[in-house]
Amino acid sequence: MATLVLDNGAYTAKIGYSQEKVSVIPNCQFRSKTSRLKTFTANQLDEIKDPSGLFYILPFQKGYLVNWDVQRKVWDHLFGKEMFKVDFADTSIVITEPYFNFTSIQESMNEILFEEYQFQSVLRTNAGSLSAHHYFHTNPKELCCLVIDTGFSFTHIVPYCRSRKMKDGIRRINVGGKLLTNHLKEIISYRQLHVMDETHVINQVKEDVCYVSQQFYKDMEIAQQKGEENAVMRDYVLPDFSAIKKGFCKPREEMVFSGKYKTGEQILRLVNERFAVPEMLFHPSDIGIQEMGIPEAIVHSIQSMPEGKNTTSNISFRIADDSKCVIIPITYSWEGGKLLAQNPDYEEMVVTRDDFEENGHCVCEEKFDV
Amino acid sequence: MVLEKKGSARVEAGQRRVLDEATRQRRLTRQLEALEKDNFQDDPLSSLPPPGPTARLPAFSETEEPEKRRRKTRGDHFKQRFRKNFSALLEEENLSERAEPNYLSAVAPPSSLPPRPFCCVCGFPSHYTCTTCGGRYCCTKCLLTHRETRCLKWTL
């Protein structure tokens, strides 16, 4: 029996068989200005020659799966003959869902996976749990880890001890990739060029130029310098989708510090936006979201744990200094799912279709730690 | 300047309007809601010219294809559940009555750090507050830009 691992994110799906490699695919549908009657699904995005003004149709809302019509279109495409050619009668699936997923969404998930697609067995889990599994697997001496998972819709801080999720310690900050991109769009539109309709393009700008500042106020000073002194400043060449297929930063030596470019490309000048936008993860209150940022929420999470009760706020400095901090790639959870599928106890962790047909949702509720 | 008694604004020293706290809060809420949006433009499909008498547009909500190879699922109740938005589902979960931890209890509480003011025009640290709307600014130039663009208007 094959096992398909699907880390079903609100923006991208990370999918592949446990014996093969992972693919990262948009978990949504698109419509474009140039072919308005057609709806493009998942990686059909690559067929759109001019993705300016791309319109997104997403299955998730605020991080939870609500638009099943869209999700099923994407899954039909992923599972179908164009992509993974799933033989449902002989396939098990590992699939992720958000922390504190709603009961009705979990039940819909069970029904769709077992009754509509007819997978032979299912394992529902959280992406962070797969990451923790991956981490403990490669670091067998470690007893605890803290997963900080920034997704499309929000960020979760989740302690794991001896492979167990510590539910009481979970903290959610309502800042994620979508908010950062929208905020970047908003300030660029206000300060220089109207880009509110260009989520796809500005998302790429964010990935290409934004960074987490290690010295926030120092970088603010540098960003205020004039001309070449300003080491933070970048000029970003926007794609026109004919000569320039993908945006890029002007090389430093080609930058024009005073006056206009004569090359005629469309340029965005990014200065404090580069680090002020990601800063929202650390200080959501900067834009008026009354929630702790990541460092404070980590302390809050740890202090809620039985062993963490007596720790003081000094912990926030210690975290930066001596904890082992691993920045993990987007496919880390998927790799954790792959390891799980190869675990000799895998069969014990799943719910089979027979099981579900006989006992319904309650057997899933008992078995899955979600 | 014409005096407007709208409850949302009062006139200070016969000069500029001053937005009250409730209005400021509404503006902030609207800004934060905008940051949640998936699209700011119209759906390209809906902006097509009206179809001719025989043409039929596959409107998105009608894209359900006949489910040939699918087994029939559990009827109306099932179908309906697939069409609820986030707030409806959240309400249905009735979490305030449920045991913690849950979705509601897990949200990070407000920060205990002091707020960091940034100029709403240029984004650099700011020392001044606009008396009209409470927005922050860093210098006269930014204040003037702010008054012309955002202060009492919505450009976006």
Ligand SMILES: [Zn+2]
């Ligand atoms: Zn300013």
Ligand SMILES: [Zn+2]
């Ligand atoms: Zn103002």
